[in-house]
Amino acid sequence: MEANPRGIPRAPFVDNIDQYMKTDTPEATLRKMTETVSKYRFMENSRLQQRGSLEQKIPEIEKTLAVVEYLCEKQGSSEPVETLFELNDTLYAHATVPPTDRVSLWLGANVMLEYEIGEAKELLASKLAVAQTSLKNAMEDLEFLRDQITTMEVNIARVYNWDVKQRRMQRAAA
Numbered sequence: 493m494e495a496n497p498r499g500i501p502r503a504p505f506v507d508n509i510d511q512y513m514k515t516d517t518p519e520a521t522l523r524k525m526t527e528t529v530s531k532y533r534f535m536e537n538s539r540l541q542q543r544g545s546l547e548q549k550i551p552e553i554e555k556t557l558a559v560v561e562y563l564c565e566k567q568g569s570s571e572p573v574e575t576l577f578e579l580n581d582t583l584y585a586h587a588t589v590p591p592t593d594r595v596s597l598w599l600g601a602n603v604m605l606e607y608e609i610g611e612a613k614e615l616l617a618s619k620l621a622v623a624q625t626s627l628k629n630a631m632e633d634l635e636f637l638r639d640q641i642t643t644m645e646v647n648i649a650r651v652y653n654w655d656v657k658q659r660r661m662q663r664a665a666a
Contacts, residue, residue, distance in 0.1 A: 496636045498629060500535060503528065503640040506647045509654045518655035522648060529644045536637045539630045546627040553623060557616040560595060564609045567593060 494502040506512045513521065566573055573589040596606045597615070607615065 496633065498633060500633060500636060500640070503532070503643040503647070505643050506650055509650050513651070513654060518651060518658075521651050522655075525644055525648045525651065529641055529648070532637050532641045532644065536634060536641070539633045539637065543627065543630045543634065546623055546630065550620065550623050550627065553616060553620045556597070557613070557620060560609060560612050560616055563589075563592065563595060564613055566591065567609060 496502070516524075563573070570591055572591065575587050575589060576584050577587055579585050593609055594606050595609055595612045596604050597612055598604050
């Protein structure tokens, strides 16, 4: 069975419904297809959460990287840097930062590490690249999953319509 680059299987499209329905009952086939749609929807919700998380993280990483790059530019200077930094969503404070060659970065889970400015710049650039790649992959997966859900919903409709047609033919024959 085909899959996308991250291993999500491609939904099979049922071309010949009469041939396909020779293998199982309509009820069992519909149950399997509905279960498959549920799995795709679960994966879609997971990717939507991942996308939302990355869409929040990327701007933060970009802002932090911009500050580190600015400090890197000012590294040889002896004059302090005047800045306005965010304390809370709507609360900012003025600060004077003395010349430095080290910065502290939040890594998450209440962990902060001190890095040399060059190391911090490399770390942030790599984290930004990884986050952007992950966001691109999540977007591709979401598009792929929408296609697979649509394919399975079409299959379900075709099986249901085939079953209704077969029942009508049986009633007409009886």
